[in-house]
Amino acid sequence: MTTNETESGEKMELLNANLAKVEELSLRLAEVMGHHKPLRNELNAPEPEVFMTAATAYWQNMLNDPGKMIENQLDLWTKSVKGFVDAQNLILKGQFAAPQDDTPTDRRFSHPMWKTHPYFNLVKQQYMRNAEAIRKSVGELEGLSGKDKQRIEYFSSQIIDMMAPTNFLGTNPEVLEKAVATEGQSLVDGLENLIADLESNNGELLVKLADENAFEIGRNIATAPGKVVYRNRMFELLQFAPTTDTVHEIPLVVFPPWINKYYILDLKEQNSMIRWCVAQGYTVFVVSWINPDRSYSDVGMEDYITEGFLEAIAKVKSICDQPKVNAVGYCIAGTTLHLTLSLMKQHGDTSVNSATFFTTLTDFSDQGEFTPFLQDDFIDGIDEEVEEEGILRSFIMQRTFSFLRSNDLIYGPAIKSYMMGEAPPAFDLLYWNGDGSGLPGKMAHQYLRELCQSNKFVGDGVELCGKTLKISDVDVPICAVTCETDHIARWRDCFHGFQQTKSRSKTFIVSQSGHIAGIVNPPSKKKYGHFTNKKLKGTADEWMEGATFHEGSWWPRWDTWLSQKSGNQIPKRTPGTSDFPVLGDAPGTYVLEKATK
Structure with a gap:
């Protein structure tokens, strides 16, 4: 027998052995799927x-x-x-x-x-x-x-x-x-990857996009130095340590979306917006939202407003001994910041000196790519889901967002992982994307029915906190940052809502790239540029036709805008006070909690 024949025989034996492993793994797969409780039909397909x-x-x-x-x-x-x-x-x-x-x-x-x-x-x-x-x-x-x-x-x-x-x-x-x-080894590895993903999601197929073992919150992501200075059932308040000798008088409080974790703004040192803001001399507070379990089923939008936004603003004012704050709201938190500002206006509360909105929708008259999921059959299914589960589970939202970019977020990764047996990449952004949070049942219902479907906030108003909240109540100086290729909060739709505020001081920016990369765009990368135009009347397309393009990140432009609304320079502040003792190191404990399956 020749050497080639021997090698060929060995390879064939290895191939047969791997194919036998595939059969064994198939039994394990059948066992996983045997315990799978499928989602209700309304969440899988439209009505017939x-x-x-x-x-x-x-x-x-x-x-x-x-x-x-x-x-x-x-x-x-x-x-x-x-x-x-x-x-x-x-x-x-x-x-x-x-x-x-x-x-x-x-x-x-x-x-x-x-x-x-x-x-x-x-x-x-x-x-x-x-x-x-x-x-x-x-x-x-x-x-x-x-x-x-x-x-x-x-x-x-x-x-x-x-x-x-x-x-x-x-x-x-x-x-x-x-x-x-690989003599079939890639198929064996791929099937093992598939089964592992199914087992980790109770039989639901969610393709793992990043190597979860490559990251640890607080070790190599979410590492900006800071302290937890307040905690209630809705959030932990993080105050970050100063890196400049003096700071702006008026503090900055950032409200991230509670669909995902706050550390999208603090992934690595090189792209951490939190670190960058601290380096510009701002006293930075960030809200780290609770990852709700089923006991939060009755928590609604009004609770996020009162126990979340208003409470955080009050505590930041008290900690810094200042009558005002500058606020930032990202995505759904930006929408809710608008609701909060409307309520504050009606109460005569002037605590917010200026508001910045990242990729924020307030006018839902055009539902864009979410149209298929915002009709009654799907929302009825979600209502039944939250009635049964108490929350809108994270993987349902993650799956919906993934199908909007199915080739990039489902099929492409599935081919690499399940058919080629490759491990997912060590990519911090994709790790964050998979670290989701659920939504309280009542809050999810209100948001989808009252805001997305009925579009009440820009219409006759939405009833919350005993008041009728309208976008026309918002009159503080505002800056809106949107993203050119954002498919979640399309910049044109953001512009329509932005126009309906009554603020006399308005700034609108369109960054290149999408919902995340357009925001997390540090100046050091010199990657994406941005558009500005002071003329805010007319259509969104007319705004863009008259806009000026600027190379590089929008962060320095925003810093110029924000610094003018942040008061004088004062000695730096150390996190916490005697009335608000440090409860622990950032990133805190809430950020570590995993979503309920």
């Missing part, structure tokens, strides 16, 4: 009437204009048959090559074999033809309402993404190559 409406519209269009439908089908058939014939002709000529490929560039198909191998190229081309045919058919549907059309477009797009040949072992050359090169 949505698809019935689309089918009826398609049938009606066919009756009204059968020529167009037949023309579309013939076009697909012609391209499909031609692609097959071209591939066959090359093979008959003895050429192992792909036919001409005029399909658009798609990074999912970056592996060379998608272009060079006749089989994989044919599969790719046919998938892209089918996808285009579906999009065209949906795009030409008539007789549907705007929201129904958006929903059909969204769910058809999800089907298209799900059925990509890259998502299947037999039609992904990169996966097959690695399986052969």
Whole structure:
């Protein structure tokens, strides 16, 4: 027996052994799924009437204009048959090559074999033809309402993404190559990754995006020096240690969103906005919200306003012995800061000297990419979920956000982890993204029904805390920072709400990039620029047409704005006082609590 034959035999034995492991792991997988309690149907798909409406519209269009439908089908058939014939002709000529490929560039198909191998190229081309045919058919549907059309477009797009040949072992050359090169070990590792993810989420499939063992809160992320100086059932108040000899007189209190943890603003030293603000001479306080369990089911928006925002503002004023604070609200916390300012206006409370809003929506008249999830069938399902569970569990929100970018946040990572057996990357931002929080049941219901669906805050007002709160009550100096490619809080929608405040001093900024990267954009990186325009009347597009682009981060521009509203320089403040003794080191204890499954 030759050396090559021996090596070949050993490889075959290893491959067979790994395939046997796959069978063993399959039994473990079956056990995991046997204990899985599926989500209610309303949270997995729209009500059947949505698809019935689309089918009826398609049938009606066919009756009204059968020529167009037949023309579309013939076009697909012609391209499909031609692609097959071209591939066959090359093979008959003895050429192992792909036919001409005029399909658009798609990074999912970056592996060379998608272009060079006749089989994989044919599969790719046919998938892209089918996808285009579906999009065209949906795009030409008539007789549907705007929201129904958006929903059909969204769910058809999800089907298209799900059925990509890259998502299947037999039609992904990169996966097959690695399986052969590793004698099947990549498949074993991938199945182990899959089972581990299922086990950690009670049978729900949430692709782990980052290596959780690479990070530890307080050790290599969320490390800005500071102290916990106050705690109640809603939040811990963190005061960060000064790094300058003098500080601005008026303190800065930051309210992060409670859907995720505060340390998005303190990931690493190089991109920590908290550290940067401290270095500019601000006394920085940050609210670290509780990760609610089922006992918080009756906590509503009014509790976040009174026991959260108002309480934090009062405690910061007392600690610093100052009558005013400057406040920052990020995403949903920015929305709630607006509600708080409306309530304070009606109470004659002038504690907030200025307010800054990061990626904040207040006008929900255009629900954008969230339209499919903000209709009654889905919200009814969420109401039933929170009625049963007491909270809106974190993984439900995480899954929803992921499907808005399914190729980047679901299928791409799943291919790497489950089909190629690769460990997730050590990426701090993705680690933070997976460290979610739940929402109290009452609060989730109010936010979705009163604000997102009914859009009351910019209309007749929303009833909270015994008052009718309206955006027109907001009249403190404000600065809004939005992000150009943000798909969660689109900058144009943020602009519409921003315009409806009654503040006489307004600044609006559009940063390049998205919901996170556009905000966490330190000057040292010199990565993303930003747009400004002092003319705030007219449409958002008119604002952008007249805007000036500036290279680099918006942080220094905001610092110039904020410093003018922060009073004189005074000696630096050490965290805590005799009335507010230090309760522990930052990042505190609330940030360590994991979301309820």
